[in-house]
Amino acid sequence: MADVKPKPLFWVVVFTVAAALTGYALHKAGILEPWLKVANISISKKGKSSGFLEVSLYSSSAKKDWIDEMIKQFHASEKQVGGKVVRIKVFHGNSGEQLDDLKAGKIKPDIWSPGDESWLQMAAEHWQSVKQKKLFDGYSQLVNVPLVIAMWEPMAKAMGYPKPIGWQDIAKIAANPKGWASLGHPEWGKFRWGHTHPDANSGFLTIISEVYAILGKTEGITPDDLRKPEVMSFLKEAEGAVEHYGLSNVWMDDLMRAKGPAYLSATVQYENTIIFGNEKYGGKPFKLVAIYPKEGCFRTRHPTAVLTEDWITPEKQEAGKAFIAFLLSNDAQAKAMQMGLRPIAKDTVLSAPFDDAHGVIAKISDDKAFQVPDEGVLKRIRDLWEEVKVPATIVLILDRSGSMKGMPMENAKAGAVQFVRSMKPRDQLKIVVFHNEISVLSEMCFIRECGETAVSRLEGVFAEGGTALYDVIFANYKTLKEMKKNQPNRRYCMLILSDGQDTSSHIYRHDFTDSLPKGEDYDVPKIYTIAYGAEADKDLMAMIANKTNGRLFKSTPEEIMKTYKELSANF
Numbered sequence: 001m002a003d004v005k006p007k008p009l010f011w012v013v014v015f016t017v018a019a020a021l022t023g024y025a026l027h028k029a030g031i032l033e034p035w036l037k038v039a040n041i042s043i044s045k046k047g048k049s050s051g052f053l054e055v056s057l058y059s060s061s062a063k064k065d066w067i068d069e070m071i072k073q074f075h076a077s078e079k080q081v082g083g084k085v086v087r088i089k090v091f092h093g094n095s096g097e098q099l100d101d102l103k104a105g106k107i108k109p110d111i112w113s114p115g116d117e118s119w120l121q122m123a124a125e126h127w128q129s130v131k132q133k134k135l136f137d138g139y140s141q142l143v144n145v146p147l148v149i150a151m152w153e154p155m156a157k158a159m160g161y162p163k164p165i166g167w168q169d170i171a172k173i174a175a176n177p178k179g180w181a182s183l184g185h186p187e188w189g190k191f192r193w194g195h196t197h198p199d200a201n202s203g204f205l206t207i208i209s210e211v212y213a214i215l216g217k218t219e220g221i222t223p224d225d226l227r228k229p230e231v232m233s234f235l236k237e238a239e240g241a242v243e244h245y246g247l248s249n250v251w252m253d254d255l256m257r258a259k260g261p262a263y264l265s266a267t268v269q270y271e272n273t274i275i276f277g278n279e280k281y282g283g284k285p286f287k288l289v290a291i292y293p294k295e296g297c298f299r300t301r302h303p304t305a306v307l308t309e310d311w312i313t314p315e316k317q318e319a320g321k322a323f324i325a326f327l328l329s330n331d332a333q334a335k336a337m338q339m340g341l342r343p344i345a346k347d348t349v350l351s352a353p354f355d356d357a358h359g360v361i362a363k364i365s366d367d368k369a370f371q372v373p374d375e376g377v378l379k380r381i382r383d384l385w386e387e388v389k390v391p392a393t394i395v396l397i398l399d400r401s402g403s404m405k406g407m408p409m410e411n412a413k414a415g416a417v418q419f420v421r422s423m424k425p426r427d428q429l430k431i432v433v434f435h436n437e438i439s440v441l442s443e444m445c446f447i448r449e450c451g452e453t454a455v456s457r458l459e460g461v462f463a464e465g466g467t468a469l470y471d472v473i474f475a476n477y478k479t480l481k482e483m484k485k486n487q488p489n490r491r492y493c494m495l496i497l498s499d500g501q502d503t504s505s506h507i508y509r510h511d512f513t514d515s516l517p518k519g520e521d522y523d524v525p526k527i528y529t530i531a532y533g534a535e536a537d538k539d540l541m542a543m544i545a546n547k548t549n550g551r552l553f554k555s556t557p558e559e560i561m562k563t564y565k566e567l568s569a570n571f
Helices: 008-028 032-038 059-078 095-104 117-132 153-158 169-176 180-184 201-215 227-238 249-259 271-281 313-325 330-338 375-388 407-422 447-459 468-487 507-514 538-545 559-567
Strands: 043-046 047-048 052-060 083-093 111-113 143-152 242-244 266-270 290-291 295-301 303-306 390-397 428-435 438-446 491-498 526-532 551-555
Touching: 008 271, 047 428, 052 059, 052 095, 052 313, 059 083, 059 249, 059 330, 083 095, 083 313, 095 117, 111 313, 117 249, 117 303, 117 375, 143 153, 143 201, 143 271, 153 290, 153 428, 169 180, 169 227, 169 526, 201 266, 201 295, 201 375, 227 242, 249 266, 249 271, 249 290, 266 271, 271 290, 271 375, 303 313, 313 526, 330 407, 375 526, 390 407, 390 468, 407 428, 407 447, 407 491, 428 468, 438 447, 438 468, 447 526, 468 491, 468 507, 491 538, 526 538, 526 559, 538 551, 551 559
Parallel strands: 052 083, 052 111, 390 428, 390 491, 491 526, 526 551
Antiparallel strands: 043 047, 111 303, 143 266, 143 290, 143 295, 428 438
């Protein structure tokens, strides 16, 4: 009998069945969906969809953990808009930087959720005045997080806790040269405190809180109020005792707990940061407690708006509104409470972690909640802070050894130029470059007098030679300490960038390290180090920063601009 060949239809059936079985196996193994996502194809439990609809969300960092968890749950619900499954792509950051990037066109959010209404106000005013259009139609408030003062429990009790303590009480002890001795605790030394830089939401609100406190108001700050001598005097007292700025509340909390009570007596924090920190560190070396200032405090409600700009399609607007509705659902709000964020609904009965064990109080009054001033006042308050804050005296040191040739050198110079241009007229700057020899590019002078000259000198630097890292730090740190003795009311710091190991110093390593402070003296100039690239001596750079209570930054040529920007927030 002649062989019978299968008909073409037979092979179609075979291949179809095989493909279906293979697809089912891949689906069960969890392999298929990630590949389909790359291909912009979706298989939804709710039925077929024509792909994914990506919606960008720019959010303040204070609620990062909650937002990340809610995005996971929202994605699991496979919400569809226009036949597409919605995917939220989140970018966490500080509200001031997001506002600047939004105005500059560097970011194009579909949804924006800064820490409080002030950032939306300033953005809306900019859009109206520059573009003659609205940025958003309205916004929803997500959670209710008080901005409070975090203090070690024994120190808080010395100030009267749990009785009410205020912003003015903090400023009074901060300005007192006797420090804690004025309250019977000379063993605690000076009162030192910190808060984030005003580019961060909590830092900006701290300055506004200080203004409200001295005015005795909870709303209605006017431009005339900001010109009052008592406002300027109070801000100078309060800000004069600030030991550290920064861009992250979590970093401030970690720093405070790592260094201990002798370094920072208090910081301004969000309530949820205190809750999280007490859980993370187990109340060691002491528990931090939340002080709800008696003059009042801000309740940051994290407003969230779907923007109305040209890049946002009707589908994205619908998807954005659906995600906001999801965040306001009962389940999402209950999860917020579990993570230390007060739900926005006022009638919510709070339970753990809103308790004494976590250093917070469940029931607080809204009678003295500070209100966000109007946009014109907000801009003036930021300018006022620049005027009253302690000016900086900085030695900027840049490695120009041969290993820096090419892009590393060019990017390092660009970052340094950006840093110099961020400094204020009252700040002082000296610029030093080094390889196997040390060269002073610009002698110490006020930025108002030599800022542009310093920038032009930086732009002409090129790389060659060895690395005399120990020598350059040893010589300049000694000079900086002498300057601090003669003119103490400034913030003295050294910033040093290096990409390698020391190869050319005349001083021996152990003699160099012995010349640095021991890490226990907090009244010394700080050294901020940038370990630049994979070959940098990171251990040495960390040790140098730690001995002076500065900070190590690890960076690359691709990220150095961002690093310098974060550095500038410490002054």
